[in-house]
Amino acid sequence: MSKLEAEFALQLSALKIPYTDQVRVDTVRRWRWDFRVKDILIDIQGGTWTGGRHVRGTGYQNDCDKANAAVKQGYKVLRFTGQDVKSGAAMQFLESML
Numbered sequence: 001m002s003k004l005e006a007e008f009a010l011q012l013s014a015l016k017i018p019y020t021d022q023v024r025v026d027t028v029r030r031w032r033w034d035f036r037v038k039d040i041l042i043d044i045q046g047g048t049w050t051g052g053r054h055v056r057g058t059g060y061q062n063d064c065d066k067a068n069a070a071v072k073q074g075y076k077v078l079r080f081t082g083q084d085v086k087s088g089a090a091m092q093f094l095e096s097m098l
Contacts, residue, residue: 004044004082005034011091012037017098025073031066040076040097044085 001009001021012019012035023036035042043063067077076097080090 002044002046004046004085008035008042008044008080008085008090011085011088015091015095017094025075026066026069029066029069031069033070037094038098039074040078040094041070042078042080042094044090045079045081 005021009019009021017037020036021034023033023041024030025033025036025041033041034044063079067079070077078090078094078097080093084090084093
């Protein structure tokens, strides 16, 4: 678990929001989601300002494929940046959906 994921997990626990981490929901691909809260799959996107995997061509394409497959299975999908986690905006948004 990355530092950002650990911080998000701490925020979930502090608000007593039940979650599962490191979730796989696709039987064909081995995609992993950072968290699942009810029917919501959550990914914390690190490296958005440093040219990390999530913002380069192949990584972005794979993230789109992963999100679309999850939506097709009936999940809601949320993606948050490190800034969202650190500022509390991610948790605030998630709470508004619960």
